[in-house]
Amino acid sequence: MIRVDQVSHQIGGAPILHDISLEIPKGGITALIGPNGAGKSTLLSLMARLQVLRQGEIHIDDMQIGKVSDRVLARHLAIMAQSTHVSARLRVEELVAFGRYPWHRGRPGPEDHALVEAAIARFGLGPMRARFLDEISGGQRQRAFVAMAFAQDTDYLLLDEPLNNLDIAGARSLMRLLRQMADEDGKTVVIVLHDINYAARFADRIVALHEGRVAAQGPAAEVVTDALLRDVFGTDAEVSVIDGQPVVLV
Amino acid sequence: MLHRRLLWLLLALVLACAVYMTFAAKGSWSFLLPFRGQKLAALVLVGASLSVATVLFQTITGNRILTPSIMGFDQLFIMIQTVLVFMMGSADYVGLPALLLFALNIGLMSGLGLGLFTLLRRGARGEMMRLVLTGIIFGVFLRSATGFVQRMIDPVEFSVVTVVTYARFNTVDGLLLVLATLVTLPALWAAWRMRARLDVLGLGETVALGLGEPPRRSQSAVLVLICTLVASATALVGPMAAFFGLIVSALAHVITPTERHAILLPSAALTGAVVLVGGQTLLERVLGLATPISVVVEAVGGALFLFLLLKRRRA
Known part of the structure; x- marks a missing residue:
């Protein structure tokens, strides 16, 4: 479980997050949504310790x-x-192998190699394993990064807008892979998404942020409503329910 | 395959050393062996440490074009000499015990270098690119300030400064060589021990942090190593050509195309040593000591670097 306790954050004097308290239960996919500047990426990077937490506490399990x-x-x-850019010229298999680093710290054993192979096979990277990262498509690159995170073998996976610059096929296949990781491997996935429809379709829970505060949270069917779009996103798009799933008609 | 290339490099180094030691050997071996041996040791040591320092620097800044000397690190050495001559006069400066001057140089250079980087880093608030840009500007500033002081020195004394601001291997003090080795070898060993961490740091700050390698702490450790390596090499022979590190790291990337520091570090160290020993052989035997080695390195290296750039564009 990820527990966020009374977290506030300012960047350059401008308040980004106001006193956020939130619990993300273990398992499943939780999507953070909200308009630009709502603070969703900031909240995620505080959880990921990419930015220094100054006010409040965040616990991952008991850490x-x-x-x-x-x-x-x-x-x-x-x-x-977001926009993971690696300046080093790496092959796909080399990148995935780095996922094991926290476990072997430079001395990979047979178990590490086996897990890397498993990750490469699982994410369908076999045919392009020897290609360089700058030679493959954006969708394939994102897949390689997810495979690396999978090889890291952690309970939690945090992703910041991984669907940026992906076409519909790439975006859907990435979300399906994440769905698989949550369902089959019991991983807890927290993901910042821009597109509400992807969040509604693939996430178990949605947390909507608005001006640095939690505006709504719960299953997609409860959160994604006309009222949310109006109050939080400031647009009058309609929500229609198809097969029990809310869909924003853009 | 890459390991085999390392062996080839090693073979090239042994060959270059053999040629350097035996080519046009006139006179008794009891004189030649220690005389040339000492210079050879200095060449290998300086070549290896400057190349490794450059690779380290390029890894933590995430680029292939910057080197410590472009950041004005060598300038620190010239500035120290200039200020010393300015304050005590050339006669007293030349009269300084070699050991004292060496210790002074190595201490001041690594001290000032580290202080400089720490200061710059605080100003850059963790952004490496900002640090690098500020560093380049600061290098220009150091150069201008040194030039200003040099213009105020008596022309005769200025010539003393000019002589020491080029790398020379012709007069290498045995004691200093031992001291420099004692400083350099542990630093090289420490860099080798960090090879896996360096691989992770090369992935960029976010990915490195995600893999449990907080970049700031490792960057500090690497900066200490860089300062030590460059300072001891420079204090031993004077500032090498600014191009040197750049060329050697580019060459190492061509010879052993990999991002793994377990290969890259020895490859760069060997390449650096081969280039320096080869260059010095050419200088001493063919050009008859007409120019300082840095001029040869600049000339050969500049052309080579251009060639590499053009070749990459076509590929």
């Missing part, structure tokens, strides 16, 4: 962010930041 060592946390929490 407190800022107190627990980075090495220990790396075995429980994998992160995939």
Whole structure:
């Protein structure tokens, strides 16, 4: 479980998050949504300790962010930041192998190699394993990064807008892979999404942020409503329910 | 396959050393062996430490174009010499015991270098690119300030400064060589021990942190290593050509195309040593000591670097 307790955050004097308290239960996919500037990426990067937490507390299970060592946390929490750019010229298989680093710290054993192979096979990276990251498509690259996070073998996976720049096929296949990881491997996935429809379709729970506060949270069917779009997103798009699922008609 | 290339590099180094030691050997071996051996040891040591320092620097800044000398690190050495000559006069400066000057140089350079980087880093608030840009500007500032002081020195004394601001291997003090080795080898060993961490740092700050390797702490450790390596090499022979690190790291990337530091570090160290020993052989035997080695390295290296750039564009 991820517990956020009275977290506030300012960037350059401008308040981004106001006194947020939130519990994300273990298992399933939780999507953070909200308009631009609502603070969803900030909240995620505080959970991922990419930004320093100054006010409030965040616990991942019984580990407190800022107190627990980075090495220990790396075995429980994998992160995939926005627009992950790697300047090093790496092959796909080399990138995936880095996922094991928190466990072997430079001395991979047979078990590490086996897990890397499993990750490569599972995410369908076999045919492109020897290609360089800058030679494959954006969707394939994102898949390689998720495979790396999978090889890291953590209970929690945090992703910041992984669907940016992906076409519909790439976006859907990535979300399906995450869904699989949550359902079959029991991973807890927290994901910042821009597109409400993807959140409604693939996430178990949605947390909507608005001006640094939690505006609504719960299953998609309860959260994604005309009222949410009007009050939080400031647009008059209609929500229609198809097969029991809310769909925003854009 | 990459390991085999390392072996080839090692073979090239042994060959270059053998040529350097035996080519056009006139006179008794009891004189030649220690005389040339000492210079050879200095060449290998300086070549290896500057190359490793450059690779380390390029890894923590995430780029292939910057080197410590472009950040004005060598300038620190020239500035120290200039200020020393300015304050005590060339006669007293030349009269300084070599050991004292060496210790002074190595201490001041690594101290000032680390202080500089720490200061710059605080200003850059953790953004490496900002640190690098500020560093380049600061290098220009150091250069101008040194130039200003040099213009105020008596022209005769200025010539003393000019002589020491080029890397020379012709007069290597045995004691200093031992001291520099004692400083350099542990630093090289520490860099080797960090090879897996360096691989992770090369992935960028966010990914490194996600894998449990907080970049800021490792960057500090690496900066200490860089300062130590460059300072001891420079204090031993003077500032090498600014191009040197750049060329050697580019060459190492061509010879052993990998991001793994377990390969890259030895590859760069060997390449650096081969380039320096080869360059010095050319200089001493063919050009008859007409120019400082840094000029040869700049000339050969500049052309080579251009070639590499053009070749990559076509590929």
